[in-house]
Amino acid sequence: MSKIELVAPCHFGLEAVLKKEILDLGYEIVRVEDGRVTFAGDEDAICRANIFLRTAERILLKVGQLHAVTFDELFEGIKALPWENYIPSDGKFWVAKASSVKSKLFSPSDIQSIVKKAIVERLKGVYSLQWFPETGAEYPIRISFMKDEAVVCLDTTGLSLHKRGYRTMVSKAPIKETLAAALLMLTPWHKDRILVDPFCGSGTFPIEAAMMAANIAPGMNRSFTAEKWTNFVGRKYWYGAIDEANDLVDDQIETDIQGYDIDGDIIKAARQNAREAGVDHLIHFQQRPLSELSHPKKYGFIVSNPPYGERLEEKSHLPALYTEIGDRFRELDSWSMYLITSYEDAEKYIGKKADKNRKIYNGMLKTYYYQFLGPKPPKMNRQEKQ
The missing domain is CATH 3.40.50.150 (Vaccinia Virus protein VP39)
Structure with a gap:
């Protein structure tokens, strides 16, 4: 896979902290916006970002960006994206979340329905199928509109990254x-x-x-949705990132x-x-x-x-x-x-x-x-x- 763009959402007001983390991992920042940082990477970056970033909420793989003020424009824009590069013929795919701010298209349920239909139409032509079994790995999709511009992503993370796997018991008002x-x-x-x-x-x-x-x-002891995306994120990348994380641990320190x-x-x-x-x-x-x-x-x-x-x-x-x-x-x-x-x-x-x-x-x-x-x-x- 050539260079890809990854989008890392974070808490509003903490974009600069996440930006520094991404730079420290060795990746190039593409843009910083309210509540998210976009950076350039490759398959390895999907694994390392999920495992190492402490302040990101999740890691999204950007499939494309489009302008749409009507549902017809949204349908055609989504259908034009290269979904076959990511979703195999047996992949289970759905629009997990749709959000809209200051945009003419504002109904999340309608946006989700149109996006799903457009992807199905695209993949019908590619795979010569009329019906998709969706028995394979999961490929959740997220789309966010801001002023009629939509960013379309695949969610590589699954459960939010604040779910480290250690907090089995919580107090009344826990902080993420x-x-x-x-x-x-x-x-x-x-x-x-x-x-x-x-x-x-x-x-x-x-x-x-x-x-x-x-x-x-923070992500050493949990799993991620993209671990099962073996069609374009090989297991070797996950093994490499976990080995790197294990090598860096020093828990014999005094604190x-x-x-x-x-x-x-x-x-x-x-x-x-x-x-x-x-x-x-x-x-x-x-x-x-x-x-x-x-x-x-x-x-x-x-x-x-x-x-x-x-x-x-x-x-x-x-x-x-x-x-x-x-x-x-x-x-x-x-x-x-x-x-x-x-x-x-x-x-x-x-x-x-x-x-x-x-x-x-x-x-x-x-x-x-x-x-x-x-x-x-x-x-x-x-x-x-x-």
């Missing part, structure tokens, strides 16, 4: 693994620095941090990553999730209330997803909670703190204005990533640690 990884990447935290999450819930921040520290690829929660059952769940991820030996989980947040060492990091108070009965507790967060933080000399929350009065009750504030959409919920930056450790100390 992909979002947690991106937020960690927005900090200067490094594996030789202290990291504490005082509202760790099911352990996502500490686990993602430990996986980064040990260089464990100081801690997760606290007031709920003992949630702490048990976090420990179980960490075991599933293979990083339980790198994290210290403890049942501990916020009032007992303290640490003797300097230059540490708090990275957390504190309660938002989305239910009305919880909102009355937020001023006291965020006041206590501020009090605990002031006691941690030289530390930095990073909080993601939808609570707009967070700075007011913490008692300090954030050095940086980034707006991030967590699904449809607008949240803020408040960044309170502590001093850098003396260079001498950093050299001593190495």
Whole structure:
């Protein structure tokens, strides 16, 4: 296969983090748009992107792009695409998702129906078939319209990439693994620095941090839809990417990553999730209330997803909670703190204005990533640690 374009969706506001990840993997960026990054690659890139990228939601193989303001234009545009390059005669194919923003064609169900019919017509002529058994591998299709321009893709991933395979137990309001990884990447935290999450819930921040520290690829222990696309993505590419990931793992490192929660059952769940991820030996989980947040060492990091108070009965507790967060933080000399929350009065009750504030959409919920930056450790100390 010649060079292909791959589209990696991500959380709105975190495109730059994903772009850096893709560049670090060695691929060329084609374009960066709201909520997605397009890059150039080959068969190997399909495998490596799915296994190594921490902040992408999925990896889509771009089949084509077209302009359509009528269903006739959509039908002809879809029919003109080279579907036979990807879908074999026994392939099972359907339009898994259709979305439309500021476009004349806006009905997802109608778009899905037209796209399916157009692909069938195309493949009828290629394979000389009137009926398709669809007993083979699955080829889910995604089409997204923006201002009458449609991007048409095959989904190589299947279950979203935030499904790492380790989180078997979750807390009430878990943060997605992909979002947690991106937020960690927005900090200067490094594996030789202290990291504490005082509202760790099911352990996502500490686990993602430990996986980064040990260089464990997030997709090592799960499967992907494109693994069965042997008609154009050979098994050797998957084997090669997994071998590469295994060679990079270093889980014998020493870390100081801690997760606290007031709920003992949630702490048990976090420990179980960490075991599933293979990083339980790198994290210290403890049942501990916020009032007992303290640490003797300097230059540490708090990275957390504190309660938002989305239910009305919880909102009355937020001023006291965020006041206590501020009090605990002031006691941690030289530390930095990073909080993601939808609570707009967070700075007011913490008692300090954030050095940086980034707006991030967590699904449809607008949240803020408040960044309170502590001093850098003396260079001498950093050299001593190495």
